[in-house]
Amino acid sequence: xxxIRPYADHEDDGIVQVSFTLPLPRGGASRTGALxxxxxxxLASGEVVHQTELTAGYTYVVLxxxxxxxxxxxxxxxxxxxxxxxxxIDVFVAAELGRPIVVVGASTxxxxxxxxxxxxxxxxxxxxxxxxxxxxxxxxxxxxxxxDNADLLAQALEISADAIVVSQTVTQQDLHVHNLTxxxxxxxxxxxxxDTVLVxxxxxxxxxxxxELGYDAGFSKGTRPADLATYLxxxxxxxxxxxxxxxxx
Amino acid sequence: MEGVGETGxxxxxxxxxxxxxxxxxxxxxxxxxxxxxxxxxAATTGLTTVSVERTLLRILGLNGAxxxxxxxxxxxxxxxxxxxxxxxxxxxxxxNALLQTGLDLKGxxxxxxxxxxxxxxxxxxxxxxxxxxxxxxxxAAVAAVAAGAQERWARRERIGENPPPHRYVLTATGxxxxxxxxxxxxxxxxxxxxxVIRSTAQSLLDYVPDGPTTEGYGGTFATQANxxxxxxxxxxxxxQNGRYVRLSSFCSGLCMPEIAALGAIEGxxxxxxxxxxxxxxxxxxxxxxxxxxxxxxxxxxxxxxVINTGEDNYLRTADAxxxxxxxxxxxxxxxxxxxxxxxxxHQIAVGHAFEIPPDTPNGFLLELAQAQLTxxxxxxxxxxxxxPTRHMNGNPFRTHACDxxxxxxxxxxxxxxxxxxAPTEGVFTPHIHDRVLALxxxxxxxxxxxxxxDEIEFKPGGLVRRHAAATLKAARKMLEEIxxxxxxxxxxxxxxxxxxxxxxxxxxVEGVVKKEDRYLDPLSETLSRxxxxxx
Numbered sequence: 001x002x003x004i005r006p007y008a009d010h011e012d013d014g015i016v017q018v019s020f021t022l023p024l025p026r027g028g029a030s031r032t033g034a035l036x037x038x039x040x041x042x043l044a045s046g047e048v049v050h051q052t053e054l055t056a057g058y059t060y061v062v063l064x065x066x067x068x069x070x071x072x073x074x075x076x077x078x079x080x081x082x083x084x085x086x087x088x089i090d091v092f093v094a095a096e097l098g099r100p101i102v103v104v105g106a107s108t109x110x111x112x113x114x115x116x117x118x119x120x121x122x123x124x125x126x127x128x129x130x131x132x133x134x135x136x137x138x139x140x141x142x143x144x145x146x147x148d149n150a151d152l153l154a155q156a157l158e159i160s161a162d163a164i165v166v167s168q169t170v171t172q173q174d175l176h177v178h179n180l181t182x183x184x185x186x187x188x189x190x191x192x193x194x195d196t197v198l199v200x201x202x203x204x205x206x207x208x209x210x211x212e213l214g215y216d217a218g219f220s221k222g223t224r225p226a227d228l229a230t231y232l233x234x235x236x237x238x239x240x241x242x243x244x245x246x247x248x249x
Numbered sequence: 250m251e252g253v254g255e256t257g258x259x260x261x262x263x264x265x266x267x268x269x270x271x272x273x274x275x276x277x278x279x280x281x282x283x284x285x286x287x288x289x290x291a292a293t294t295g296l297t298t299v300s301v302e303r304t305l306l307r308i309l310g311l312n313g314a315x316x317x318x319x320x321x322x323x324x325x326x327x328x329x330x331x332x333x334x335x336x337x338x339x340x341x342x343x344x345n346a347l348l349q350t351g352l353d354l355k356g357x358x359x360x361x362x363x364x365x366x367x368x369x370x371x372x373x374x375x376x377x378x379x380x381x382x383x384x385x386x387x388x389a390a391v392a393a394v395a396a397g398a399q400e401r402w403a404r405r406e407r408i409g410e411n412p413p414p415h416r417y418v419l420t421a422t423g424x425x426x427x428x429x430x431x432x433x434x435x436x437x438x439x440x441x442x443x444x445v446i447r448s449t450a451q452s453l454l455d456y457v458p459d460g461p462t463t464e465g466y467g468g469t470f471a472t473q474a475n476x477x478x479x480x481x482x483x484x485x486x487x488x489q490n491g492r493y494v495r496l497s498s499f500c501s502g503l504c505m506p507e508i509a510a511l512g513a514i515e516g517x518x519x520x521x522x523x524x525x526x527x528x529x530x531x532x533x534x535x536x537x538x539x540x541x542x543x544x545x546x547x548x549x550x551x552x553x554x555v556i557n558t559g560e561d562n563y564l565r566t567a568d569a570x571x572x573x574x575x576x577x578x579x580x581x582x583x584x585x586x587x588x589x590x591x592x593x594x595h596q597i598a599v600g601h602a603f604e605i606p607p608d609t610p611n612g613f614l615l616e617l618a619q620a621q622l623t624x625x626x627x628x629x630x631x632x633x634x635x636x637p638t639r640h641m642n643g644n645p646f647r648t649h650a651c652d653x654x655x656x657x658x659x660x661x662x663x664x665x666x667x668x669x670x671a672p673t674e675g676v677f678t679p680h681i682h683d684r685v686l687a688l689x690x691x692x693x694x695x696x697x698x699x700x701x702x703d704e705i706e707f708k709p710g711g712l713v714r715r716h717a718a719a720t721l722k723a724a725r726k727m728l729e730e731i732x733x734x735x736x737x738x739x740x741x742x743x744x745x746x747x748x749x750x751x752x753x754x755x756x757x758v759e760g761v762v763k764k765e766d767r768y769l770d771p772l773s774e775t776l777s778r779x780x781x782x783x784x
Contacts, residue, residue: 021682052685055434060682110450110466112531115639124747144532146450170449170467171677203643203676221643 003070014067016043021060026053034061044068083230086135093137096237100139103132103232104156105165106147109179113169114145116202120165120225129224137233149183153190163197163232171204177213184214197235201228264624264663267707268717274725275626281728282581286589288735293539297768299455299760301544302326302339304506305772307457307514309343309390311354312473314459321358322507323456325368328361334369335762341769342368344383349374354386380769387771391551394513398552401516404484408493411441414659414667416691417497417519417633421446421678423465425475429482431681436486436494438688442519442666444497445479446678447471452502452531453756457511467678471498471508476515495519500556501527503537503757506544513552519666520549523559523600524586525579528740529748534755535740544773546590551776557598557633557666558583570605573619574723575745577626581728582736584627591776594629598666602635607651611712613658618716620662621707626721631665634658641675645683648672652687656694663702667691 008015018038024030031048038046043065050062084092093101107117119126121142123134132138141159143152156164166183168176180200187193200210201219210218217231303322314320329335329342346357349371360366373379418440420431425445432443448465451458461474469475476498483494497519500509505522512520524542527533549556558580580599587597601623605612623632636655641648652670659667669687671679679687707713731739743749764770 019682021680052682053437054681054685055430055437058430058434058681060685110453112449112452146453146532175449175466 005070006067015064016067017062017064018043019060019062021054021058023057024059025057026051026059030059030061034063038063038065041065042067042069083224083227084233086130086226086229089226089229089233090135090137092237093233096233097240100137101162101232101236102139102141102159103163103165104141104143104152104159104161105167106143106152107145107167107169108147108149108152108183109168109175110146111168111170111175111179112145113167116167116169117142117145117165120167120201120223120228125225127224129226131225132229135229138229149179149186152183153186156187156196157190157192161196162236163199165228166198166200168200168202168205171202176202176204177209180210180213180215188214197232197239199228199231264628265703266625267705268618268621268625268714269709270622270625270717270721274721277725278578278581278626278721278728279585281725281732282585284732285582285728285736286585288732288737289539289586290543290589292735292737293536293543295764296536296540297335297338297762297764297770298537298540298757299323299326299330299335299762300504300507300541300757302329302335302762303456303504304510304544304548305338305340305387306343306354306358307507307510308394308772309354309386311358312459313355313358315359315362318459320456320459321355321362324362325358329368330760330762332369336765337767338764338769340383340387340771341379341767344379344386344769344771345374346371347386348378348382376767380771383769383771384774387775391772391775394552397516398513401518402553404487405493405495405518408487408491410493410495411439413631413665414634414663414695415441415495415631415665416688417442417444417666417668418684418688419444419446419668419679420684421468423448423467423469424463425461425469425478426463428469429479431684432479432482432494433486434681435684435688436483436490436492438685439692440494440669440684440688442495442497443479443483444499444519444521445469445471445475447499447502452499452527452533455503455757455760457504457507471511473511473515476511476517480516497521497557500545500549501559502531503527503533503541503760505538505541506548509545509548509554512554513548517554519555519557519598520545521559522546522549522556522587524583525740525745526559528750528755529746532750532755534758534761535737535750535752537755537757537761540761542586543590546587546592547773547776550587550590550592550596553596555596555598555631555666556587556592558587558600570609570615572746573720574727576601576619577622577720577724578727578731579745580623580627581724582731584630594627595631597627598631598633599623599627600633600635602637604635604637604639606640607637607647613654614712615716616655616658617661618707618713619720620658620664621713622717622720624662624664633666633668634662634664635668636670638670638674641670643676645672645676648675649686649690653690653694656691657698657701660694660698661701661705 005012005014006016022030022033034048035046046065048063052060054060105117105121107114121140122131125131133140198215199217200215203221205218207218303326306322311322326339346368418435420428422428446468448470449467458470458472462470487493495518500520500522527538528535637651649672671683671687673679673683737752740750
């Protein structure tokens with residue numbers, strides 16, 4: 001038997017906690033309804049441990065159940081190797097590229113949140129980790145929030161950016177997907193897609209989503225500026241190596 | 250339960266001084282804030298804006314939109330602005346048209362919108378007759394809104410409210426009808442103020458959308474129709490449950506005074522109404538915002554609406570401990586600017602926020618010091634206290650724990666208005682049950698720590714007193730420097746929230762208009778009479 005199960009108290013117990021609201025009054029129907037949800041989720045031995053009526057006709061349920069399947073951990077190799085430190089990155093870029101990496105970044109569309117892009121790019125950074133502005137190895141142009149994709153692209157062209165970094169915080173009704181897709185299409189239409197490292201980040205962005213939308217990489221919650229810097233440094237170095245080989249050959 | 254009429258909105262108990270603040274420092278802060286506010290008035294006097302002009306039309310009852318969804322108020326003001334004639338005031342052109350055409354305001358607006366009438370092309374009636382007509386129309390409209398406000402206070406008093414702190418809860422589904430369900434759940438679990446967050450980027454729209462809305466990102470559009478739908482739902486809940494529930498929205502962005510007018514018409518009790526927020530965080534032109542905020546606050550003051558200032562937001566971009574003096578300084582400036590718009594201290598919910606990183610040693614004590622300081626500096630104001638949001642992550646249980654300690658600071662410093670943090674706010678716009686979990690935490694803390702505020706003292710020379718004194722001192726220094734250079738220069742230098750803005754830049758700058766000598770301003774004239782008496 002291969003694969004694993006969720007772990008709560010001991011190996012293989014498979015216990016998970018789920019909480020949600022049903023549009024039902026609190027009572028028998030909400031309890032059985034919740035157990036039905038659990039069953040359809042693949043949870044056995046469901047147990048409703050708490051119910052609160054939020055307002056007439058809406059009940060909040062907390063339940064526990066056992067996940068009886070097994071999953072194989074899906075480990076992709078080399079996705080994000082361990083990040084370098086700021087000093088290591090500065091040395092690495094100087095050695096590999098011999099010039100700073102030019103980055104333009106923004107929170108695009110109607111998204112007013114500059115917190116993500118600022119945490120990555122502004123010198124102040126995040127959690128004690130300097131943003132890219134604080135690196136010798138990066139030349140940073142942070143356009144801030146509520147930037148049109150067209151303006152971001154225009155700026156990228158003007159400064160011959162190596163990398164475009166987009167932050168998306170608001171995700172209601174998949175607004176971020178529309179914004180990101182549009183930018184990627186515009187970069188392609190401009191003919192600079194293959195010369196540009198295109199990355200996105202935000203609390204609800206995953207590597208998978210980023211790839212699906214045509215980006216080179218995606219960074220989720222918990223990303224430190226050094227993670228982004230490491231990725232950009234390695235990616236640029238890899239591209240430079242490919243180019244050197246093709247020019248040499 | 251105390252009635253609103255005797256005590257005023259969110260009236261909190263007299264604060265008992267515990268910090269032994271240096272009165273000389275406090276007076277110096279107030280004095281510098283006065284100089285700063287005078288400078289702002291000097292820089293903005295003689296100017297009007299497209300939104301200020303639309304506000305008069307809104308007060309006069311002009312709603313509705315053309316076939317493209319452009320509000321008639323915008324159509325009318327834009328037509329005059331395009332001809333460079335807004336400097337006389339939309340009130341002049343409209344009153345003149347009322348006299349010359351015999352149409353009513355709606356008729357004038359739709360005829361203009363159809364291109365059948367040019368307001369500025371009509372012959373000009375006798376100036377005094379125009380002025381008189383404008384004043385009569387405005388006085389009648391303001392009186393009608395004031396009567397509605399007085400009726401609302403009477404209702405609030407009759408039905409009664411919870412004692413403070415009033416629990417201020419945000420809803421933001423994007424669909425006003427869903428918001429109603431969320432608001433009922435909030436009220437059922439003890440929420441006192443429902444604030445419907447606006448849709449993302451509404452603050453950058455130079456118009457107020459028309460009609461009810463069911464789609465929006467990150468929030469629900471503030472429209473007159475949405476205000477009315479939510480107001481009716483809350484009034485219905487109050488009638489059924491015997492407790493009044495307040496409604497709040499956001500007077501900020503490019504339509505600040507217009508939203509104040511619509512809120513007053515539709516019976517909102519509270520409004521977020523900061524003087525600097527739009528400049529710093531929405532990149533709205535500073536002159537535009539400062540002109541707009543003045544009228545929006547005069548309207549809120551006149552109609553008895555409680556405003557929440559927004560200093561808490563500065564800490565999202567700046568370091569909470571380093572920036573603490575800038576928050577205190579901004580409170581003084583905001584308070585002084587608001588007072589000059591006839592807002593009584595009990596109508597000014599001075600903003601503050603709990604944004605010190607949760608892993609800071611003694612962060613709780615530092616926060617308590619800051620909260621107590623705010624209370625003592627503004628003893629007659631309710632103070633609106635914001636939960637930690639900047640440091641919240643994807644762990645709802647950690648967020649819930651932080652929020653619970655935040656609730657203890659609120660209760661332990663006797664705040665009047667308390668914004669609730671919800672466990673999932675680090676992940677998404679909280680779900681319906683997340684708000685109820687937040688309310689359960691508040692109820693727990695309020696019960697278990699009921700008399701904490703009366704029992705607790707801060708020891709002389711201790712951390713709390715030292716932190717408060719240092720913050721006050723640094724705020725005084727900052728205020729005096731700002732008074733010296735002027736607020737506009739201070740903003741240009743990035744003093745607030747580390748965000749520098751230039752005075753000729755920013756959104757909405759094209760909507761700032763110089764008043765001509767013959768500028769007609771019936772609204773300000775009407776509002777400068779005594780504000781409506783409370784209760």
